[in-house]
Amino acid sequence: VQRTFSIIKPDAVNRNLIGEITARLEKSGLSVIASKMLHLTTEQAAGFYAEHEGKPFYETLITNMTAGSIIVQVLEGEDAVAKNREVMGTTDPEKAAPGTIRKDFAVSMQKNSVHGSDSPESAAREIAYFFNENEIY
């Protein structure tokens, strides 16, 4: 089994989609093994998205990620990283496959409802950014 890290972004939390999005993740075979609601500060969001600093969409990304509450979750299952990315759909919701979270719920590339780690290494770093080991399980 593998772990991955998921965020339900402010655009989705604000539209009451926490349950529907979590249900899709769970139906895919992933288990939620840790979960909490947070409202990120600008500093926390900037630290999380440090790799995107300087990109044209960076400022808007930080603004959107701090615009409201988020749900951070640790997901566990077989091939969790890839499975989560599959259920999420592509970054651009217009290009996302039918039945994916982003196709069905995302508003735009910037307000694309969810985040999911892109590799097991990113997952480990992102989980550690938000959770202490004693908060998991």
Ligand code: ATP
């Ligand atoms: P995430 O990391 O949120 O799971 P991702 O891996 O599909 O999404 P990244 O390339 O890591 O996408 O970008 C992080 C986030 O920045 C995206 O989810 C999206 O909200 C925003 N973003 C990325 N590329 C663009 C872009 N070209 N225009 C606008 N926003 C973008």
Ligand code: MG
């Ligand atoms: Mg990414």
